[in-house]
Amino acid sequence: MIELVDIAGLREMISGLVLVADDETFDSVRQIHNGMIDRRPAVIIRCAGVADVVDGIRFAVSQNLEIAVRGGGHNVAGHAVCDGGLMLDMSLMKGIHVDPLARTVRVQPGVTWGEFNRETLLHGLATTGGAVSSTGVAGLTLGGGFGYLMGKHGFTIDNLIAAELVTATGEVVQASETENGELFWGLRGGGGNFGVATSLKFQLHRLDGDVQGGLIAHSFDQASDVLKFYRAQTQAQPDELSMVASLTHTPDGSGTPLIAMLACHSGSQTDAKQSIGQIKAFGEPVLDQLGPINYGRLNTMLDKGFPKGALNYWKSCFVADLTDEVVDILKRRFLGSPSAMSKLIVERFHGAATRYEADATAFPHRQSGYNILIIAQWMDGSKSDENVAWARDTYAALQPHMNTGVYANYMGDDETSSRVEQAFGGNYKRLQVLKRQYDPENRFHLNQNIPPA
Secondary structure, three states: OOOHHHHHHHHHHOOOEEEOOOOOOHHHHHOOOOOOOOOOOOEEEEOOOHHHHHHHHHHHHHHOOOEEEEOOOOOOOOOOOOOOOEEEEOOOOOOEEEEOOOOEEEEOOOOEHHHHHHHHHHHOEEOOOOOOOOOEHHHHHHHOOOOOOHHHHOOHHHHEEEEEEEOOOOOEEEEOOOOOHHHHHHHOOOOOOOOEEEEEEEEOEEOOOOEEEEEEEEEHHHHHHHHHHHHHHHHOOOOOEEEEEEEEEOOOOOOOEEEEEEEEEOOOHHHHHHHHHHHHHOOOOOEEOOEEEOHHHHOOOOHHHOOOOOEEEEEEEEEOOOOHHHHHHHHHHHHOOOOOOOEEEEEEEOHHHHOOOOOOOOOOOOOOEEEEEEEEEEOOHHHHHHHHHHHHHHHHHHHHHOEOOOOHHHOOOOOOHHHHHHHHHHHHHHHHHHHHHHOOOOOOOOOOOOOOO
16 A cells, blocks of 8 residues: 555656546546456556656656556557556657658657647658557557558558667666667567657658548458458558458447458559559449548548447457458358457558568568457446457467467457467567566566566
């Protein structure tokens, strides 16, 4: 238990807000995006700047408190909040500075991708970012970063050019290719294992005008044909085209199943119209929203499918190919979903994102292939067991077809240590050595944790 005098002293020190259980806003602040997570920290620091992060970490160490770190986004696994420890809440740190001449941007950890895109697109610039606008920039980046521009510009980490980090001792360090290079390597995919990222600097790319893309959906009786068409298109797709397939439900709450594709072509208008035209011409869609669209608007099209407060349980896996057997499993398992909010998403990673060696960054998964994301989502807490079971059973059905490895950003908090090791592949032991250097006591363990060597 933290003494009252300690809290009073902490409040004098911190520029932001210090909250404890009897404060009016404590309960609303401790709630994260995933309504399935219900934890009560002993104290929450709503950081106003880097000095608050430094003093918050030092306070937690002095009191031997567990540290949870919250950025600006979802954190479906629930690591952003803990029971009885210190929650460092950086969601109010929303500074964004764009340098249009250098085509760079530096952002603070509370920024979401919607906020990021809004500022950079003022200058006709963008980089690979989240497909849901409420996703946090920091969390997505530190775990790798899938997005619509990854075929052309690589994963989000491939566009990270510098970072500022507060370590477990409260030291503020800079990381880039030329400064603390090994730490910079580890931050690109190693998650929050080495400290708290207080700013991230990205390379931006010219993105003039609209892209070609949007959403197109077919009736579910066409699911097999659509997924096989998706497979053929993605195996021959140019770098500029990204496509996602989703087994989902109509948004009216009726539970009617649909098979949908979301596309983004960021190349020339001539090439983009040709590629998007092939998608539009296939089959008989029941919804067609493909065409010219602002890139920022495109990144909001999935937002309504991820409402704050909904209960979530996710599983994911890599498959080398979307075989007929995998297609049949996806179709069959989706029809058994107990919730009309649940979905199965298929993402293709290709192009620039796959042209790096596995050890170029801490994120090792550089082969072309597919990621399958199983999203169990529901509102009624009494139905948690059946929804979690559906996700786990769907994952089990896919196991014979999986590649080794997993995308750390999609992992829950119930994964085995061997599964976490698979997330980092051949880079795991190198990351353990780096962890020993920057966090030998494993203070930052509420993540996809890498224990120190």
